[in-house]
Amino acid sequence: MTGHDVVVVGAGAGGAACAWGLASAGLSVLLLDAGPEFSPTDYPSHRPDWERIESPDKPGSRGIHAFAPMQKLSPAHDHLRSWNHISGLMVEGDARRGVAYQHVRGIGGSTLHFDAESHRLLPAAMTMRSQFGVGADWPFPYAELEPYYITAETLSGVAGAADPARPRSAPYPLEPHAPGYASRLLTERTRHLGRTWRPNPLAILSRAYDGRPGCNYCAQCNRGCPRRDKGSVDVTYVPKAIATGRCRVLSGAEVTGLSAGPDNRIRALTYRDSAGQTHEVKTRCVVVAAGAIETPRLLLLSAGPHAAGGVANEQGLVGRNLLETLHWTTCALHPESLGTHRGLPSDIICWDFNAPDAIPGVVGGCRFAPVTASMLLTGPVSYATRVVEGWGRSHREKMQASFGNAIAIGAIGESLPDPGTYVDLAPDLTDPHGLPAARIHSHLDDMAIGRIEFMAAECRRMVAAMGAGAPFEEFGAYDMFSSTHVFGTARMGTDPATSVVNAHGRAHHCKNLFISDASVFPSSGGGEAPSLTIQALALRTARAIRDAAARREI
Amino acid sequence: MALWPWGSGGLPGRVDLLDTQNDPLTAAPVTGRRRFLGLLAGGAAVLGGAGLFWRLLLPSPLDAKELTLLRRAVDHLVPRGHAPGALDLGIDRGVAEALNATRQFRRLARLGLAWLDDAAGERSDWEHAFLSCLAQPTDVPPRIFFQWLRNETFGRYYADPRSWAGLSITHPPQPMGYPDYRSAPGAMAARS
Numbered sequence: 103m104t105g106h107d108v109v110v111v112g113a114g115a116g117g118a119a120c121a122w123g124l125a126s127a128g129l130s131v132l133l134l135d136a137g138p139e140f141s142p143t144d145y146p147s148h149r150p151d152w153e154r155i156e157s158p159d160k161p162g163s164r165g166i167h168a169f170a171p172m173q174k175l176s177p178a179h180d181h182l183r184s185w186n187h188i189s190g191l192m193v194e195g196d197a198r199r200g201v202a203y204q205h206v207r208g209i210g211g212s213t214l215h216f217d218a219e220s221h222r223l224l225p226a227a228m229t230m231r232s233q234f235g236v237g238a239d240w241p242f243p244y245a246e247l248e249p250y251y252i253t254a255e256t257l258s259g260v261a262g263a264a265d266p267a268r269p270r271s272a273p274y275p276l277e278p279h280a281p282g283y284a285s286r287l288l289t290e291r292t293r294h295l296g297r298t299w300r301p302n303p304l305a306i307l308s309r310a311y312d313g314r315p316g317c318n319y320c321a322q323c324n325r326g327c328p329r330r331d332k333g334s335v336d337v338t339y340v341p342k343a344i345a346t347g348r349c350r351v352l353s354g355a356e357v358t359g360l361s362a363g364p365d366n367r368i369r370a371l372t373y374r375d376s377a378g379q380t381h382e383v384k385t386r387c388v389v390v391a392a393g394a395i396e397t398p399r400l401l402l403l404s405a406g407p408h409a410a411g412g413v414a415n416e417q418g419l420v421g422r423n424l425l426e427t428l429h430w431t432t433c434a435l436h437p438e439s440l441g442t443h444r445g446l447p448s449d450i451i452c453w454d455f456n457a458p459d460a461i462p463g464v465v466g467g468c469r470f471a472p473v474t475a476s477m478l479l480t481g482p483v484s485y486a487t488r489v490v491e492g493w494g495r496s497h498r499e500k501m502q503a504s505f506g507n508a509i510a511i512g513a514i515g516e517s518l519p520d521p522g523t524y525v526d527l528a529p530d531l532t533d534p535h536g537l538p539a540a541r542i543h544s545h546l547d548d549m550a551i552g553r554i555e556f557m558a559a560e561c562r563r564m565v566a567a568m569g570a571g572a573p574f575e576e577f578g579a580y581d582m583f584s585s586t587h588v589f590g591t592a593r594m595g596t597d598p599a600t601s602v603v604n605a606h607g608r609a610h611h612c613k614n615l616f617i618s619d620a621s622v623f624p625s626s627g628g629g630e631a632p633s634l635t636i637q638a639l640a641l642r643t644a645r646a647i648r649d650a651a652a653r654r655e656i
Numbered sequence: 657m658a659l660w661p662w663g664s665g666g667l668p669g670r671v672d673l674l675d676t677q678n679d680p681l682t683a684a685p686v687t688g689r690r691r692f693l694g695l696l697a698g699g700a701a702v703l704g705g706a707g708l709f710w711r712l713l714l715p716s717p718l719d720a721k722e723l724t725l726l727r728r729a730v731d732h733l734v735p736r737g738h739a740p741g742a743l744d745l746g747i748d749r750g751v752a753e754a755l756n757a758t759r760q761f762r763r764l765a766r767l768g769l770a771w772l773d774d775a776a777g778e779r780s781d782w783e784h785a786f787l788s789c790l791a792q793p794t795d796v797p798p799r800i801f802f803q804w805l806r807n808e809t810f811g812r813y814y815a816d817p818r819s820w821a822g823l824s825i826t827h828p829p830q831p832m833g834y835p836d837y838r839s840a841p842g843a844m845a846a847r848s
Binding site for chain 2: 147148149150151152153154189190191194201202204280281282283286317318319320321322328329439440441443444445446480481482483485486487493494495497498501502505506584
């Protein structure tokens with residue numbers, strides 16, 4: 103197959119945005135994704151048994167990966183274990199466990215299950231090395247990214263309110279959603295703690311926009327949005343890219359290798375279609391956007407005569423510097439009727455501790471939000487199995503008294519590089535094609551545990567301030583790896599000795615290879631959701647590819 | 657922040673042995689699997705001697721006696737009250753189907769039901785049986801079975817809207833959504 107200026111691998115936030123940027127700039131694009139296409143009718147939230155149906159989920163929509171053994175847990179940190187009052191510890195034994203890399207393969211990628219949080223990074227979080235002596239700096243300042251943020255917000259339909267900590271050159275395209283009933287109580291009842299809350303910027307339409315309807319607040323965003331008011335990239339960038347007439351989209355196309363030539367350029371890539379047929383695509387330019395676990399895997403799988411340790415891996419950095427989701431959530435039952443099964447997953451957000459130096463004694467910030475819907479506490483099945491103890495008539499009575507009253511406060515914090523946290527190829531696990539799966543290594547240092555400790559204490563304080571009873575469930579990263587936001591495994595920077603790609607996402611030593619996902623993030627931010635930044639970076643990378651094409655460099 | 661890895665019908669615990677996405681035996685890491693098999697054998701020896709042990713190795717579908725025990729357990733979990741009970745909604749048949757689907761689950765069910773029957777005693781005291789089971793360590797087969805049975809029974813029951821009587825939910829989330837999300841629950845209905 104030939105005839106495309108650029109092949110983009112992965113149709114999630116980065117790949118779809120980059121494909122649109124390229125196609126709208128006049129380049130022809132082939133957009134490949136290993137997973138299937140989803141349609142609004144695939145999502146179950148109109149069914150009475152919606153809670154029992156995994157969604158978004160179709161054959162081929164989950165990759166496989168292995169976890170390396172993880173560190174021992176200390177009795178001194180038993181208060182940070184994940185537990186439920188009915189079933190006990192979620193991870194038994196004395197070692198941390200790899201439980202999940204939460205992702206979706208398919209056209210739309212993990213935006214199909216995201217809660218649509220559309221955050222800009224805090225500018226200070228982009229200079230962690232120079233200001234705080236940890237991690238790495240971004241190779242350009244916030245101001246450089248700002249115009250691309252505007253474009254991404256406009257295309258996605260972000261509803262939000264100005265935040266002085268994150269300067270912007272234009273208002274949000276949509277006015278913010280009004281906070282839900284429980285979030286208003288949370289705001290009022292944590293005021294005495296000094297907590298300030300603001301509308302969470304969300305790619306969820308607060309009114310009809312761009313041919314899509316406004317949200318009807320069903321609280322099921324992470325199961326896939328049947329109305330298309332959530333700005334997953336399959337309903338934003340992908341149709342717009344196709345509409346240019348210059349973007350072809352192929353689902354079920356799993357790229358299995360990149361072929362590097364002697365001139366440090368990718369000559370071709372191979373993919374397998376859903377029927378198992380192998381295809382080779384010759385190309386002038388490749389953009390890899392498969393996420394921070396699968397992108398390094400593909401680069402490492404592509405080792406060959408002209409790429410001994412893997413493509414773009416001259417310094418052995420591919421897969422290193424993995425940054426994970428450092429999180430904590432406390433769930434409790436409130437005595438008042440709150441109706442927390444309604445609304446938006448995280449309609450308000452607290453940035454009070456978001457700055458890298460905001461947490462006492464720890465470098466790296468965090469954020470807090472109500473996450474009852476994100477924890478899937480929005481239907482009677484979850485209440486019956488996780489919230490209400492016992493059985494029989496007393497269980498029934500408690501169900502009637504408590505449904506809709508669960509609250510969950512969650513936090514996500516900065517994740518900093520650790521030599522023990524990286525991705526490599528699994529020696530003993532292969533995918534259905536016989537290729538090694540990615541293997542995730544994770545180690546939390548004292549500062550990461552300190553950050554979790556702070557997040558847990560604050561979540562508990564807020565839950566108590568709300569007037570809730572004792573927690574019924576707590577869930578955090580101390581004893582398990584369960585990440586949805588992952589970053590850093592093909593870090594960008596100006597120095598080829600310490601980074602994989604340059605400031606435009608272009609591989610230092612492979613001139614027609616670009617990376618356009620969270621792999622390139624030098625730092626994670628203090629709990630910001632990465633999707634909007636991935637999109638902004640992808641649009642910037644598309645611009646760089648267009649310019650390079652104009653200079654006939656690719 | 658889609659971090660919750662088990663789904664709302666799944667189990668927030670026993671990551672190795674209680675993963676309902678997989679068979680409880682095959683999902684376990686090697687050490688856990690060996691231990692689990694050892695516990696099965698040990699449990700069988702205590703409860704039913706060699707006969708039960710061999711039936712565990714070559715498990716046929718649940719027999720009539722076991723299905724009766726299962727019905728009793730399901731009925732005790734969700735008895736009929738102001739709302740229909742689990743048996744009224746045929747939940748026991750769905751649970752039995754799920755248990756019979758794989759050899760591993762049949763093994764687990766066979767041992768778990770025998771344990772519960774033994775604990776219930778001649779008086780068929782299922783309340784006592786359930787409480788005794790909860791007093792067991794979380795990684796022994798009867799407790800694993802009970803946790804699975806509880807989740808599966810409640811999961812199937814509350815996925816049927818006939819069970820929602822008396823709860824503040826009247827419809828699935830879509831297509832109506834919850835445009836009243838800014839108000840206290842019931843406030844809009846009370847005003848209209």
